[in-house]
Amino acid sequence: MDSAPELLSFAVQVLEKHGAIAERHDNHVMALLPSELAQTLDLAEEVRLGEEGVPLLYGSPALDRLVEMATEEIPLVFGRIKVPYLKKAGFDQLIGQDIVFADGQVRVTGRAEARTSYMVLTCRYVALGDERKEGLVEVGVHENTGAIIEGLETLWPEFGREFFVPGKVPPHFSIHLEKAITNAMQKAQVLAEEKLTxxxxxxxxxxxxxxxxxxxxxxxxxxxxxxxxxxxxxxxxxxxxxxxxxxxxxxxxxxxxxxxxxxxxISVRLSGSAAVRLLVDVAQVMVEIRLGKQRRTIHLVWNPVTRRLDPLVCERCHETTRRVHLREEDSQIRLLCFSCTHKR
Ligand SMILES: [Zn+2]
Missing domain, CATH: 1.10.287 (Helix Hairpins)
Structure with missing residues (x-):
């Protein structure tokens, strides 16, 4: 059986992307693979794929391995949300509603417009047991702080947006994403487990x-x-x-x-399958907090997509929280989650 032309093109594309030299012919592909790639794909270093060679058909092992390799890298898109409105006043009321400070005194001292970045990460889960079950979950996260932004994943497509072509991505995106990705993956795991209940x-x-x-x-x-x-x-x-x-x-x-x-x-495997990174104009709210003799100024973010103040992350365990507990440590106010205030 002959390989479909699109399979031959696909094979050339994937192989070349991974350092192979591949030549497309009418009914087959001739390829020279780096030895590591040959091992990964379980193919000879000099290989003919398609007619009179290794079969390249839907369901054939070689094609399966090429598809797996192509989807391993997470597709990433950069964009900007067009925000129609930024809240100007009335932030005092949101404190105690969107974010609750369990102790201390809190006062809004100012507002500024700023630009920040969020990520919507799509993860795929595969549960393997006596049966197999799979699906997708989406998580929105603030890139700088790693705070999980509930609802962002469903709300952002409702806004006007512009996508940046590779090479034209503005430099405003966060460089350090470890916290954001760790938190997003943890949240994705919780969501996957809910779906698998x-x-x-x-x-x-x-x-x-x-x-x-x-x-x-x-x-x-x-x-x-x-x-x-x-x-x-x-x-x-x-x-x-x-x-x-x-x-x-x-x-x-x-x-x-x-x-x-x-x-x-049951074993559950979770992997990132796509990410959208978005620049968003936000209202930054300066807040002075006092605890005993200590003072500290923090910035809260009013998010125009969710139309709420973003939650904060615990400064000890990085868990997202809307109820913040203040503790004095080394003459400084620390923002903690409920469970960290009860740990010594
Ligand atoms: Zn904590």
């Missing part, structure tokens, strides 16, 4: 049912074997042998149950 519950139900059946089976078997000992005219040796078998039953049952637990075990 029914799947996980159904596996657990099936496990409980099978365990119950197994226990009942062994109980019945034990009773039957015990009855046979007392009824039959058995020799001493036979009786001992059956008694030993009965004593072995609980261990056998435990092994069976362990096998079942293995069978219904």
């Amino acid at each position: 029914d799947f996980i519950n159904s596996m657990q139900r099936r496990l409980r049912r099978d365990v119950k059946n197994t226990m009942e089976y062994y109980e019945a078997l034990k009773n039957e074997m015990q009855a046979s000992i007392s009824h039959l005219n058995l020799s001493e040796a036979q009786r001992n042998e059956r008694t030993a078998k009965i004593q072995e039953l609980p261990r056998e049952m435990v092994r069976k149950i362990e096998d079942l637990e293995q069978k219904y075990k």
Whole structure:
């Protein structure tokens, strides 16, 4: 069977992108692969793909590996949201509503317009167990702080926007994304687990049912074997042998149950599959906080996409929080989440 022309072009594209020299012919591709690439793809370093060579068809192993390689790198898009309106006043009311300070005194001291960047990360989850289940989840995150912005992922497409072509991306995007990506992946995991609740519950139900059946089976078997000992005219040796078998039953049952637990075990794999990075004009709100004798000025962000103040992140564990606890540490006010205030 011949390879479809688009598969040959696709193969050339992927191979060249990974350092191979590939030549497209009518019904096949001739390629020279760097040895690492050849190993990854399980192909010879000099290879003919397509007609009279390694099959390149839908479902063929070579094509599967090429597709896997092509989708491994996360497609990334840069853009800018066009904001129709930035809130000008009334931020005092939002404190205590969008962000709650559990202690200290808080006062809005100013407002400025600023530009910041957000990321919407799309992650793909694959749950593998006795069955397979997969899907996508989306998470919005503030790039600088790593705060999770609930609702950003569904709201941003409603706004006008402009995308930047590669090479023309303005330099305003955050360089350090570790916190943002770590937090986004953690949130994605929570969302994936929520989506998998029914799947996980159904596996657990099936496990409980099978365990119950197994226990009942062994109980019945034990009773039957015990009855046979007392009824039959058995020799001493036979009786001992059956008694030993009965004593072995609980261990056998435990092994069976362990096998079942293995069978219904679920592993969830999560990977980033696409990211949109967005510049957004925001209202920056300067806030003075006081705790005892200490003072500190912080900036809050009024986000025109969610039309709320963005949450903050705990300065100890980086968890996103809308309820901030103030603690004095080394003559400085620290912003913490609830659980960190209760840890020493
Ligand atoms: Zn914390």
